[in-house]
Amino acid sequence: MSLSRLLAYCFPLGSAALAAALLWAARPVLMPFLLALAFAYLADPAVRSFQSLGLRRAPSVGLVHLILIAAVVAGASFAVKRLRAETARIESGTSAPWEELDSSDAGQLENAARLSPVAEKFDDLLAAAEPWVLEANEWTLGVDMEGWRSKAAAGAASGLGVGVSEFGALLIRALSWLLLIPFASYFILLAGPGALDSLLRLASGRHIEKTLHVLWSLDESVGRYCRGILLESLGIGLLTYAGLRALGVDFALWLSLLSGAANVIPVAGPAAAAAAALLVSFGGVLQPGAGTVLGLFAALRAVDHWALKPALMHGAGELHPLAVLFSVCCGAALGGPAGLLLAVPAACVLRVFLVSGWEWTRDELGLKAPPGDLRAERALV
Amino acid sequence: MIEAIKSYFWDPETERRETFLRGVPLFERLGRRDLARLASIMTECAYSEGETVFREGDVGRALALVCSGRIEISRSLAGGKSVTLRLVEPGGYIGEMALLDEAPRSATAVAVEASRVYLLHKARLSGLMLSRPAMGMQIIGEFGKLLAKRFREAETKALLAAETPR
Numbered sequence: 001m002s003l004s005r006l007l008a009y010c011f012p013l014g015s016a017a018l019a020a021a022l023l024w025a026a027r028p029v030l031m032p033f034l035l036a037l038a039f040a041y042l043a044d045p046a047v048r049s050f051q052s053l054g055l056r057r058a059p060s061v062g063l064v065h066l067i068l069i070a071a072v073v074a075g076a077s078f079a080v081k082r083l084r085a086e087t088a089r090i091e092s093g094t095s096a097p098w099e100e101l102d103s104s105d106a107g108q109l110e111n112a113a114r115l116s117p118v119a120e121k122f123d124d125l126l127a128a129a130e131p132w133v134l135e136a137n138e139w140t141l142g143v144d145m146e147g148w149r150s151k152a153a154a155g156a157a158s159g160l161g162v163g164v165s166e167f168g169a170l171l172i173r174a175l176s177w178l179l180l181i182p183f184a185s186y187f188i189l190l191a192g193p194g195a196l197d198s199l200l201r202l203a204s205g206r207h208i209e210k211t212l213h214v215l216w217s218l219d220e221s222v223g224r225y226c227r228g229i230l231l232e233s234l235g236i237g238l239l240t241y242a243g244l245r246a247l248g249v250d251f252a253l254w255l256s257l258l259s260g261a262a263n264v265i266p267v268a269g270p271a272a273a274a275a276a277a278l279l280v281s282f283g284g285v286l287q288p289g290a291g292t293v294l295g296l297f298a299a300l301r302a303v304d305h306w307a308l309k310p311a312l313m314h315g316a317g318e319l320h321p322l323a324v325l326f327s328v329c330c331g332a333a334l335g336g337p338a339g340l341l342l343a344v345p346a347a348c349v350l351r352v353f354l355v356s357g358w359e360w361t362r363d364e365l366g367l368k369a370p371p372g373d374l375r376a377e378r379a380l381v
Numbered sequence: 382m383i384e385a386i387k388s389y390f391w392d393p394e395t396e397r398r399e400t401f402l403r404g405v406p407l408f409e410r411l412g413r414r415d416l417a418r419l420a421s422i423m424t425e426c427a428y429s430e431g432e433t434v435f436r437e438g439d440v441g442r443a444l445a446l447v448c449s450g451r452i453e454i455s456r457s458l459a460g461g462k463s464v465t466l467r468l469v470e471p472g473g474y475i476g477e478m479a480l481l482d483e484a485p486r487s488a489t490a491v492a493v494e495a496s497r498v499y500l501l502h503k504a505r506l507s508g509l510m511l512s513r514p515a516m517g518m519q520i521i522g523e524f525g526k527l528l529a530k531r532f533r534e535a536e537t538k539a540l541l542a543a544e545t546p547r
Contacts (some may be wrong), residue, residue: 049421051395052414055391057392196424200424201427210439216502217504220504
């Protein structure tokens with residue numbers, strides 16, 4: 001192999017390795033930029049639809065940001081109001097019956113005795129989940145939560161309030177993210193088409209079409225999955241809220257927020273949300289029976305399976321349910337909470353790269369291609 | 382002042398792409414909004430002189446609409462020679478059958494001068510047509526007309542060839 005050919009192979013590989021090393025070194029500050037990148041990717045179709053009206057890219061990006069910020073502010077103000085009202089209602093509704101437990105109501109005391117093992121199990125469950133929660137906080141906020149907690153405890157014990165400055169730093173970091181993420185996503189969205197052009201310039205001649213094929217396959221698979229799952233989670237959250245409110249379950253908004261957020265994690269997420277709702281219905285006063293709550297969550301799963309998923313996630317990922325389950329288990333084992341969230345998109349990326357890589361190799365080797373994509377043909381005809 | 386504000390918000394590129402697409406027979410019957418949507422999923426690619434757009438035998442997955450420059454379509458013959466079939470000028474298109482079947486390309490396309498080409502990928506067009514069925518029906522209708530025309534032409538040629546005395 002000639003020196004120039006060797007350099008032609010080594011230079012991109014070396015550059016990629018250097019870039020990966022730099023990214024690894026910068027990982028403590030990488031998270032808001034990764035979130036901004038994900039946000040920009042998800043918001044890109046909305047920007048494109050404004051562009052198709054004839055608007056330039058910059059005003060389209062600005063409009064999308066304004067709409068999303070307004071939606072977030074409106075949603076947050078509604079949620080805060082509802083949560084306050086809910087908490088107040090629960091406090092006023094539950095205090096009387098529990099205060100009466102000391103009286104001669106044998107039935108209530110019996111109920112309390114029956115529920116105490118459930119409460120203990122719930123405490124055990126929370127204790128088991130604590131390392132995961134700490135890890136999730138470290139992963140998202142980049143803060144050593146264990147260290148921060150011990151410092152805060154030491155500060156509280158000595159009465160010096162050592163943990164306060166750490167807490168302030170944490171708060172400032174969280175608030176700075178609120179500014180940093182929209183700011184970074186604005187510029188990522190602006191630079192999006194330019195980045196695609198640069199990538200296409202790297203691929204020459206007949207490889208442009210193949211590069212586009214890989215990119216669009218990735219976009220079809222991962223983009224559709226990510227956008228679909230977000231909309232699906234929103235739908236599930238709203239339906240859960242309506243259902244729980246109709247049944248009169250306490251903490252309806254909290255539980256629906258949990259249900260919507262947990263829906264992002266396949267299999268385990270919906271089960272966790274149903275378990276939390278069951279615990280509330282067990283532990284509360286004047287709550288509907290466990291069967292009713294279970295029935296609601298079963299109905300939600302049916303609506304999701306028959307209506308939401310086919311409408312929102314048509315053709316997304318195209319992973320076998322067994323592959324989804326396996327990737328979720330692998331993700332949880334390798335990356336904890338972050339791994340759970342990223343498992344399915346990562347599996348989609350891997351699938352696209354494997355399929356496209358094989359197709360590319362087959363084309364280059366001049367091997368016979370199988371008959372056309374029958375599903376796509378059916379979709380066209 | 383109004384012109385300055387308009388030029389800040391309004392993108393002439395969208396209108397340029399729409400006008401270009403209206404000149405392509407496959408899309409000439411589409412409405413303005415549909416043309417704009419179609420324009421938003423096209424990818425503009427630049428090819429320098431002598432650069433190959435696609436090679437005979439490559440799996441075709443995109444329709445190429447020539448925006449500027451010229452593209453030569455040729456086919457290889459036995460013995461390593463090749464024959465030029467046609468030159469595609471701005472406004473013309475190549476590889477339309479790739480939108481129906483992902484079959485290998487039957488000819489090679491090379492830019493004979495610096496050219497700009499819009500690539501319309503099958504997966505993106507299928508996605509757009511699924512989300513806009515009325516638009517999809519119009520494009521499929523135009524495809525049907527194109528195929529019927531080619532079939533009749535091929536049939537006539539075959540009949541003429543059969544009737545011509547050797």
